[in-house]
Structures are given as C-alpha cells and as structure tokens.
Amino acid sequence: MNLNDGLLSLVTDQGFYDEEKSGRKPYTVRWMAKRERNQLFNEQPEFIRIYRSNAGSDEYFTRPIVAIHELGKILGNILIGITFDPKQEV
Numbered sequence: 001m002n003l004n005d006g007l008l009s010l011v012t013d014q015g016f017y018d019e020e021k022s023g024r025k026p027y028t029v030r031w032m033a034k035r036e037r038n039q040l041f042n043e044q045p046e047f048i049r050i051y052r053s054n055a056g057s058d059e060y061f062t063r064p065i066v067a068i069h070e071l072g073k074i075l076g077n078i079l080i081g082i083t084f085d086p087k088q089e090v
Helices: 014-023 034-044
Strands: 001-004 007-012 027-033 046-054 059-076 077-084
Touching: 001 034, 007 014, 007 027, 007 059, 014 027, 014 046, 027 034, 034 059, 034 077
Parallel strands: 007 046
Antiparallel strands: 001 007, 027 077, 046 059, 059 077
C-alpha cells in the first residue's frame, strides 16, 4: 500500500486486475496492519490506483473511491474493503 496526496496505490494479481479494470469487480479487499488501516482511515484518499502485478509491467488504472469499510479482524490484521466507481477513469 502506498498512500500519497489523496491517492491510494495497490498492486493486484493479473486475474483480479482484469476484472477490476473492466468494472465487473468494482472493489478490492486487503489485509492491513493496524498502522496501515489507521493511515487509510485518517487520510481518506479520493482515488485508488491499481497496478497489474506482472513483473516489469507498469500498467494501471485510477478510479474515484466510493467507500472504504472495515470488514473484520483476525490475528492482529484488519480486512478492508474498498469500493470504486468503475465508470470514471481518472
């Protein structure tokens, strides 16, 4: 996770990337440490940028964030759901 100037950047697997970019899956789910969760909720980024995880690939897309939710906790990690607008390319 990289959070800078209202932009949350994440890397995702190739299969999920295609689904997320196309809008068929307009959300991502991540395990975060408490420190990362606190940073995310304190800064409330406006946009999410998702990079394809292929080695050497710099392909990405950027969308406005619609909602961020805490979905659960286990073993000190927090499951976070991030929904984005699939129709608005930034």
